[in-house]
Amino acid sequence: MFFLGFSAGLPLLLVFSTLTAWLRDYGVSRTAIGFFAWVGITFSIKVLWAPIIDHLRLPSLIAGLGKRRSWMLVSQLGVALGLVGMASVNPQLALTEVALLALWVAFCSASQDVAIDAYRIEAMDENYQGAMAANYVFGYRVAMLVAGAGALYIADIASWSVAYLSMAALMGIGVITTLMIAEPNHPRVNGEAEELQNMWVERLLGQGQHSRLKEWFIRAVACPFIEFFQRNGRFALVLLIFIGIFRLSDIAMGIMANPFYLDLGFTKTEIAEISKVFGFFCTVLGSFLGGIFVVRYGIARPLILGAVMVACTNLLFAQLALIGPDKTWLALVISADNISGGIANAVLIAYLSSLANKAYTATQYALFSSLMTLPGKFISGFSGIVVDAQGYAQFFIYAALMGLPAILLSIYLWRREKREWVGEEPQPG
Template sequence: MQESKMTWGQALRVYLKPKVLAMFFLGFSAGLPFLLVFSTLAAWLTDYGVSRTTIGFFGLVGLTYSIKFAWAPVIDHLRIPFFNGLLGKRRSWLLLSQLGIALCLFFLANLNPQLALTKIALIAVAVAFCAASQDVVIDAFRIESASEELQGAMAANYVFGYRVALLVAGGGALYIADIADWSTSYLSMAGLMGVGIITTLIVAEPDHTKAAELAKPFERAWIERIWGSGEHSGLKEWFVKAVICPVIDFFKRNGRFALILLLLIGIYRISDLAMGVMANPFYLDLGFSKTDIFQIVKVFGFFFSILGAYLGGLLVVHYGIMRPLILGAVMVAATNLLFAHMAQIGPDKNWLAILISADNVSAGISNTVFIAYLSSLVNQEYTATQYALFSSLMTLPGKFISGFSGIVVDSMGYSVFFTYAAILGIPAVLLAVYVWWRDNRKAEVDTPTTS
């Protein structure tokens, strides 16, 4: 990978490119349904007297997002009749998933939790399925629409749009429900899916021709290796192309080094994810009020997370991916030490503001750069499948470890817990440095010398 890309002026102008601007609106479309089947839906059910136990079971809807890789091969290789001819592979899937979200939200708006709780649960799963499918398509569309050097900027705009949508679907939906009713609130959210639909109709379909042609000999060889020579059923050929080849392709391109890359993907965010579930209990236990948390952590932190995302995009455009990737890993681990220090000094609002600034900037940089890095690892013939697998892998270890975070806090206290969380980030830093060193060494070997 090249490490020097553009001047700072050129890097800033990247954000004005139409394909980069479009990612803000697609990010908004991706973020809007998320809270509408989680915390916002929980608030609606609470208003109608649904039990806490039942509301808790609605949290299982989130599993849909975690297993989206299971149907990503279908999205990668199945063409939707009629729509594919009009819009192309990615845009037709985008439009279908967005219309599905809008329609399901419309149905939700016309239901009463006291009379149709089962229907609400089923439709919530349908919203989550369509939303997770939309995520798969948007990731593939983003990677295929722009070169590697623009991926940081594309990711930054996507994150910005996603964050704005979370504010709208969280605070905005609650506000509408307060001044009107829940039906009006969810109807409004269904209407706002028009942002994504209009964007899908305007943007250009990525060109898949070259990647598809390059993949044909590879896919044919593996079809014959698995099923033998001769003609085979369409289902057998599809299974090899859509499910087997994406995995084989990744290992074929990277060899045994693929295992190192998968390890880096799995542990890069582990320091961040391991402590995430303990953040709000930490603020409350320290003595901050809910208003303090809203004003400083949520509102103040929102702007710094966006700042971090855009800084991450600029760093990728200017320096390439690997050096900002290392920086992001260092910053995420280091900010955990600020949490450990905060646990010692108590509820100081100035320190909380400093902590939230540093934490959100570091998270914004690391997330944006890591998205760009994962994007650089995929083959554009298998974009949706490979990226869905990577994005699932990057959260699993951290989420698993976070399940034990309460045990550490109860037995050793917050200061020790956050120190441990910082230490968990060290392997990611070292591995990122190693991958950077290896890429540089490989580039030197591959570059021909001139006499």
Template sequence: MAFLGFSAGLPFLLVFSTLSAWLRDEGVSRTAIGFFSWVGITYSIKVFWAPIVDRLPLPLLTRRLGQRRGWMLLAQLGIATGLVGMSLIDPQTSLVAVAWLALLVAFSSATQDISIDAYRIEAVQQTLQAAMAATYIFGYRVALLVAGAGAFYVADFGSWTLAYQVMAACVGIGMVTTLCIAEPIRRVDRVTEILEDRMAGAMLGDRAPSRLRHATAWFAGAVVGPFVDFFRRNGWVALTILLLVAIYRVSDITMGVMANPFYLDLGFSKSEIASVTKVFGFFMTIAGSFIGGVLVARYGLGGPLVAGAALVAATNLLFALLAGIGPDLQWLTLVISADNLAGGLSNVVFIAWLSSLTSQAYTATQYALFSSLMTLPGKVVGGFSGIVVDASGYAPFFLYAAAIGLPAILLSIYMWWRSRRLPPSEPVTS
């Protein structure tokens, strides 16, 4: 799970903040960099092709590797191809080509996420899901360190071309892991099978041709079933859950688009950025993840969910202070410590909460729905971050990023309050 977490985390920064730093280093405008972040929207709309990854077999790979591993390997090949292509193009002269290749990396990475999330939930029993999530996050954070600090170090002592080629080689870790692990056993309960049969019958009736009935049954199970199941288990509160999923990380994602350009414009060197924000920040994130796991074990999910939302929004205020102080390395270390502790804590709590909401029958599609929703609003809002910075500066931007985190805090408080009023058997309190 740690190696799969590494494989999932590696491409993310390479089409997000590391790419932003590369483009800024090449003289690309901050407004263009802000719009470039929309490439990452592919992570936020992966729910649209998750049913295909969940149920559609690949002609050769599925027979040899299985449903989850086959899609993993295909996605990893796409990531490596896109990174190599990006390394061979000059952003100053071919920015559109860089965008298309970044889109290939992001699409392939999102597809890999669908498969890995399904594998993580299906591979072990429910009682071990917290351990799986924690191990996955550890591997993911190591990958962020490699794709963040590692890429910065290689770029500082070599070039961005070499950095992206090294990152493409690192994709091989995920490929080897995919070939070594066992395909998980997929469990579909009898209630789910009956529900799918009823949906297929209601859509066509009993007199439809056999092939059409089979196709409709597949559609009902792969596309309609996950959503019907989720609303059947959670009732009207399902809408509240989806709203919280959508806004929980808006503040964090919006700030992240401009983080590396902010460090560079403030006057820090690429090596200083790598050492403090990536290497030191990595250990702070791991510490935050540990604290988050302890809090969940001690107090459940409700209280830590509120704390995570509040801390992530509040740390943006420290970035606003840093914008006024200037390139002070001690202040940068303090701000990064707080930001990564808060981020690690909130991420562990949020993933544990999302995993508890999925059904074993529809792991890929339902978790893809949650993970798509949790990044889409932030990506859309983050695309305008460059305009805000160009118009009013960094300090007002970070105040704005803190303010848009308030709705997530309020809704988390509501969900915590509601969970305390319901019996433990309710799905939303797990």
């Protein structure tokens, strides 16, 4: 799981913050760089094709690997080929080709995420899922360090083409791992879930013979969403809105981080050392603290803390924009940003896991994780326009204000949970 986590985490920054540093280094406008954030929407809509990966077996030679491993292998090879293509293109001469290749890498990477999540859930029983997830996350974070700091170091010493070719070669770690592991057993749908599926197939298609495609769509795609809304009622809409806006402030500013550092006057090596390496350990610390807070205080109150911290750190970025290239201030801002992001992300993952029905864990979790990033990715596409028009300081203030709805909804969820807990308490006498 560590090596599969590494394979899953490596492509993310190569089509996000590392890519923006490359584009800015080649003189691409901030407005154009902002639109590249929409490449990340691919990760936010993977739920659309997750049921296909979950149920469809690939044909031909790789079919012998099994359903999970074959999808993982195809996705990993697709990522590697896309990175090789990006390494061979000059953004100054062919920006559209860079965007299309980045989109391809993001699509293959998101597909790999779906396949690995399904493998992780099926490969081991519930008692080992915590260890599986922990190793996966650790590998993912190490890969982000390599794709962030590592790629910047290589680009500074050699070139961006060499950096991306090196990252393509490192995808071989995932390929080798996929070829070495065993295909897991695929559990059958449990009785409760099957009963729900049969009811909706009969209700929507009637009795008798049905189109296999229509029946598959209802069972694999529609029923996980139907179950979620049946279980939560109208409150399901509040939950989905909350999931969509919780990381809005954080994601909206992320696309402009590396261009911001470069425009302030920091070198790529300084960015790698402070933002990536130092930031990596701060993120790990934040994730560790988030886990402790959930165990000690439950989920609701740490959600409020995470939402407040993420919004406030954007104000520190605004202050850094006014101060200039001060490495001490950069370290302070990075530590605050990564610790708060680590806390918020760890608590949110715990919250999303608590919302998923185990009968539909893969599809419902894909829905939550997709929705978690979609609004932020869309809005961040306009970030370059705001920076060009009003400057970095004003942009980061706007990003901080975007965090206010998440803070208010976090407080609402905490108060609602508190009312439900009081209502369940036995009354005296």
